[in-house]
Amino acid sequence: MLADDRITLLTDKAAAFRDDCEANTSVPYEDSIVLKNLCYQYMQAQDYALRNVNLTLRKGEKIALVGENGSGKTTLISILSGLLNQYEGTCERNGFIFTSVLQDFGQYQMTVKENIEVGCGGKELSEEAVCDILKKVGLYDFILSKPDGIYTRLGQLEEGVELSKGQWQRLAVGRLLARPEANVWILDEPTAYLDPLAEITMYRTIFDLSGDKTVLFISHRLGFAKNADRILVAAHGNIVEDGTHQSLMNKKDGYYARMYESQREWYA
Numbered sequence: 529m530l531a532d533d534r535i536t537l538l539t540d541k542a543a544a545f546r547d548d549c550e551a552n553t554s555v556p557y558e559d560s561i562v563l564k565n566l567c568y569q570y571m572q573a574q575d576y577a578l579r580n581v582n583l584t585l586r587k588g589e590k591i592a593l594v595g596e597n598g599s600g601k602t603t604l605i606s607i608l609s610g611l612l613n614q615y616e617g618t619c620e621r622n623g624f625i626f627t628s629v630l631q632d633f634g635q636y637q638m639t640v641k642e643n644i645e646v647g648c649g650g651k652e653l654s655e656e657a658v659c660d661i662l663k664k665v666g667l668y669d670f671i672l673s674k675p676d677g678i679y680t681r682l683g684q685l686e687e688g689v690e691l692s693k694g695q696w697q698r699l700a701v702g703r704l705l706a707r708p709e710a711n712v713w714i715l716d717e718p719t720a721y722l723d724p725l726a727e728i729t730m731y732r733t734i735f736d737l738s739g740d741k742t743v744l745f746i747s748h749r750l751g752f753a754k755n756a757d758r759i760l761v762a763a764h765g766n767i768v769e770d771g772t773h774q775s776l777m778n779k780k781d782g783y784y785a786r787m788y789e790s791q792r793e794w795y796a
């Protein structure tokens with residue numbers, strides 16, 4: 529096939545998906561992120577990590593993506609945020625701007641201010657902007673109690689101030705706020721070091737701060753998902769359930785209901 533033909537074909541396909549999407553949702557196509565027949569196979573892997581994912585994420589939704597380890601959650605959000613490109617199928621981002629805190633987010637050994645500036649690609653922020661962000665994530669009083677304030681060096685370096693796990697997490701959320709033009713926040717198990725109840729508190733903070741942005745937050749722990757507008761359950765490289773907490777709990781033998789029951793004691 530000639531390259532031009534292929535482009536025409538893809539454009540036709542995109543138009544067909546758009547029609548499909550407009551017919552199926554009340555939100556305009558431009559206000560959605562649309563995945564169609566998305567497949568992904570890592571180089572040298574035997575199996576596909578994603579198999580034919582079809583999904584529409586709407587503007588402003590607060591979405592929990594849950595599922596066991598290895599179910600494909602990180603692969604999915606890596607494609608969404610443009611980190612993996614060699615996929616099959618379609619990923620229509622429609623001009624949405626993403627910012628993310630990933631599973632292994634760096635605990636950068638630099639100043640507090642520089643740590644926040646990582647969130648906007650290292651662009652310098654004003655002191656006021658940094659202070660404002662620190663207030664929002666609840667770190668202002670602690671940081672300002674240090675002699676160097678926002679210029680306090682963090683980490684185990686000589687004279688560095690070590691933060692607790694929870695404080696590092698708050699700083700990571702501060703990085704999301706450093707990019708105000710982003711309208712999609714992705715959080716891939718940024719709370720892995722926290723206990724399940726602290727994780728819930730963390731996600732509440734994120735909910736409160738995100739306003740009308742679209743938020744996709746990922747965990748294999750479910751206690752926090754209750755408050756999401758929508759829960760997506762990943763299993764074996766696909767989205768196998770999609771609904772609210774209550775609707776998924778009503779599916780007695782569903783993945784979500786079973787996972788929830790098995791984790792119930794964590795949240796007692």
Ligand SMILES: Nc1ncnc2c1ncn2[C@@H]1O[C@H](COP(=O)(O)OP(=O)(O)O)[C@@H](O)[C@H]1O
Nearest residue numbers: 570573577595596597598599600601602603604
């Ligand atoms: N870099 C990689 N190379 C090969 N296989 C990978 C790589 N990353 C993930 N996988 C595999 O892809 C599948 C989905 O992984 P992942 O998206 O990380 O799942 P989750 O985030 O839900 O734990 C798993 O089988 C995993 O082993």
Ligand SMILES: [Mg+2]
Nearest residue numbers: 601602603631
């Ligand atoms: Mg993962």
